[in-house]
Amino acid sequence: VHPTGLVNPKDPDCKVKFLAAEALRGVGGLLLDADGKRFSNELGRRDYVSNRMFANKGPFRLVLNSAAANDIHWHVEHYEGRGVMRHFKSGSDLAKEMGIAPSTLEETFKSYIEVANKQTADPNNGPYDAYPSGKTWDSWGKKFFKNYEYKMDDEFDVAIVTPLVHYCMGGLKIDTTGHVLDKEGKPIRGLYAAGELMGGVHGNNRLGGNSLLDCVVFGRLTGKDAAKTFFPAHEQVPLKDLAEGRTEASKRAIVVGGGLAGFSAANTVLEHGGEVLLLDKSAFCGGNSSKATSGINGCCTRTQQNLGVKDSVELFESDCMKGGSKSPELIKTMVENSGNSVDWLVDNFDLDLSLLARLGGHSAERTHRGKERFPGMTITYAEIQMAEAISKAHPDKCQIINKARVTDLISNDDGEVIGVHYEKAGKGYSVFGPVILASGGFGADFSKDGLLAKYRPDLLKLSTTNGEHCTGDGIKMGMAAGADTVDLEWVQVHPTGL
Numbered sequence: 001v002h003p004t005g006l007v008n009p010k011d012p013d014c015k016v017k018f019l020a021a022e023a024l025r026g027v028g029g030l031l032l033d034a035d036g037k038r039f040s041n042e043l044g045r046r047d048y049v050s051n052r053m054f055a056n057k058g059p060f061r062l063v064l065n066s067a068a069a070n071d072i073h074w075h076v077e078h079y080e081g082r083g084v085m086r087h088f089k090s091g092s093d094l095a096k097e098m099g100i101a102p103s104t105l106e107e108t109f110k111s112y113i114e115v116a117n118k119q120t121a122d123p124n125n126g127p128y129d130a131y132p133s134g135k136t137w138d139s140w141g142k143k144f145f146k147n148y149e150y151k152m153d154d155e156f157d158v159a160i161v162t163p164l165v166h167y168c169m170g171g172l173k174i175d176t177t178g179h180v181l182d183k184e185g186k187p188i189r190g191l192y193a194a195g196e197l198m199g200g201v202h203g204n205n206r207l208g209g210n211s212l213l214d215c216v217v218f219g220r221l222t223g224k225d226a227a228k229t230f231f232p233a234h235e236q237v238p239l240k241d242l243a244e245g246r247t248e249a250s251k252r253a254i255v256v257g258g259g260l261a262g263f264s265a266a267n268t269v270l271e272h273g274g275e276v277l278l279l280d281k282s283a284f285c286g287g288n289s290s291k292a293t294s295g296i297n298g299c300c301t302r303t304q305q306n307l308g309v310k311d312s313v314e315l316f317e318s319d320c321m322k323g324g325s326k327s328p329e330l331i332k333t334m335v336e337n338s339g340n341s342v343d344w345l346v347d348n349f350d351l352d353l354s355l356l357a358r359l360g361g362h363s364a365e366r367t368h369r370g371k372e373r374f375p376g377m378t379i380t381y382a383e384i385q386m387a388e389a390i391s392k393a394h395p396d397k398c399q400i401i402n403k404a405r406v407t408d409l410i411s412n413d414d415g416e417v418i419g420v421h422y423e424k425a426g427k428g429y430s431v432f433g434p435v436i437l438a439s440g441g442f443g444a445d446f447s448k449d450g451l452l453a454k455y456r457p458d459l460l461k462l463s464t465t466n467g468e469h470c471t472g473d474g475i476k477m478g479m480a481a482g483a484d485t486v487d488l489e490w491v492q493v494h495p496t497g498l
Contacts, residue, residue: 010083018084019465020062020161020496021075021293021374022046022208023367026357028068028147031161031495032061036100036108041140043360044131045322047205049495050163061098062159062496067147069157074372075293076157084498085159091152102152109150115139116148132319132363144358164497165464167206168441169323170455170487171199172478176333178222180437182415183484190230190417190434191409191481192222195261196288196441197474199486201330203323206492208359209297209367210320210334212260212376215289216296216345217337219264219438226253226265226434227272236272239348239386245393251275254420254431256406256474257438259287260376263383265436266398267348270390275397277431278387279422281405282469285384287440291465292376294359295369298342299335303354303368311364319363326486342368349382406473409435409481417481442472443491451475455488463497 025031025042031049033039033056040052053060069076079085088094091109095102118137119126130136130143172180172193179187195215202210231251253269255262258280266276278285298304299316313335320331345351352370359367369375391398403424410419410430419432442451443466451472453460479485 017162017164017463017465018079018082018498019164019166019291019293019494020079020159020498021072022359022496023072023294023357023369024062024064024075024496026146026294026359026367027071028065028145030063030112030150032063032108033057034059034098036095036098036104038108038112038140041131041138041142043142043144043358045205045361046208046492046494049360050493053163053495058162059160060162062161063094064157065147065150066155067149071147075374079159079498080157085157088156088158091154091156094156094158106152109152112150113148116145119143119145132322132361159498161496161498163462163493163495165443165452165459165462165466165491166494167211167492168196168443169199169202169204169206169490169492171197171441171475171485172437173200173484173486174198174218174330176221176329177225178218178436179225180478180483182482185484188415188417188481188483191478191483192226192434192436193438193474193478194218194222194265194436195257195259195438197437197439197472199488200327201325201334202320203325203487204490205323207297207320207323207361208294212289212292212296212379213298213338213341214334215259215261216264216341217334219261220268220341220344221333221337222436223253223265223268224272226436227269227274230434231272231274239267239271239390242270242397243386243389243393252277252433253436254279254433255436255438256420257287257440258282258285258384258400258402259438259440260289260380260383262287262436262438263380263387265438266387267383270387270398276387276399277433278400279404279406279420280402281473283402285400285402286380288465288467288470290377290380291374293374295357295367295375296342296345296353296379297366298338298368299364299366300339301342301368302346303342303356304366307356309356309365311366315363316366319361322361345379345382349386351379351382406439406477409477411481415482437474437478439474440470441466442470442475444468444470445472451488452491456491459491459493462493465494465497
């Protein structure tokens with residue numbers, strides 16, 4: 001559950017809401033309750049922040065001073081254009097809108113500045129335990145402070161936020177190559193999973209910025225393994241050469257799902273000399289990844305090196321393991337491949353990922369984004385555009401079909417997955433090849449007999465950040481083919497829905 005979904009004052013009960021990027025808190029945004037008081041560590045884990053909201057009095061407001069808003073101005077301008085964030089000329093104006101005395105808000109700001117100054121001057125000897133580690137002078141456990149000079153004569157950008165169903169940590173069991181595992185722990189030949197429908201990576205809490213990362217990392221790993229296993233005679237080729245029609249490829253893999261995980265897998269299959277058929281049940285591709293707003297994590301990237309940020313695989317791995325993953329080998333795989341995956345995006349898709357932020361639960365600034373637009377949108381659409389360019393240059397090598405609903409997997413007598421059945425425009429089709437499932441989670445499956453009702457019925461009352469396509473299709477198909485599952489009960493509530 002994501003703690004900061006954005007509430008539109010004109011439609012507060014809307015079931016699907018916008019998400020306030022965790023980067024808004026990373027640049028210094030404060031969370032205040034109905035009385036104008038802080039009630040949590042703004043950079044705590046999402047489950048922690050959500051639980052603090054459930055235990056306190058709303059409505060809750062995400063408040064950015066002018067310095068914080070300037071650091072992330074594109075997001076602020078977008079939210080204000082959507083009507084889910086308001087600009088206030090002063091703290092007094094904000095206090096009036098909240099229905100509290102200006103002196104109350106001023107005291108909150110003064111105490112926050114005092115704590116931040118103490119932490120800046122003496123970061124290691126505070127009386128309170130800090131998250132994710134160390135000590136702090138903040139009673140709520142906040143360790144890192146940015147843009148903390150909150151003054152009543154400043155201007156503010158403010159949104160009312162609420163917890164939302166956000167991300168399903170559970171799904172199909174996989175190994176470190178992305179192979180789906182059966183109930184005996186053995187790989188099902190011909191079947192892979194990448195993105196939200198795979199389980200076991202994040203435990204009971206996914207860190208912000210890790211969703212785009214696991215999509216790219218495991219999309220690349222599955223695409224590479226499928227290509228090398230089923231099309232071993234082919235060598236790696238530059239994607240840009242493929243897009244310009246300057247090279248050949250052969251043999252086909254089937255990718256189910258047209259989000260970032262699906263296109264990372266598809267582009268990697270193409271990069272390694274294979275062919276791709278990508279099927280997506282929606283009218284257009286993009287998925288939930290295109291709505292991600294904070295960025296993509298990576299450690300030891302060129303951007304970190306250029307900006308002098310100290311980070312390590314071990315530190316990143318330690319931060320991720322605090323979520324209680326049952327599969328530490330998957331976290332290790334994701335983290336070790338994070339830096340080269342971010343650099344792969346920059347090198348192959350001409351992306352700007354030159355800005356860094358520290359999100360909740362991270363010990364270093366490692367969440368990458370560019371100077372304009374939401375990072376999920378720019379990254380996902382860059383990959384889509386590359387695959388579309390290749391499909392135009394090599395229509396026999398890359399095919400993308402929308403409004404194509406995959407209904408089930410095709411298995412042979414040995415239990416190997418050899419293809420899929422799908423429906424389009426009322427007709428049924430069968431296609432064959434190794435299958436990479438990348439169709440997302442079940443965060444919008446509000447049906448009475450759906451996965452959300454079965455594993456987390458307590459969350460059915462919440463709104464969601466997920467698109468209506470997120471109904472757990474790939475997980476259900478994998479289970480029907482004999483795949484094992486893990487952590488299906490772990491559904492993340494994001495605290496700042498709009």
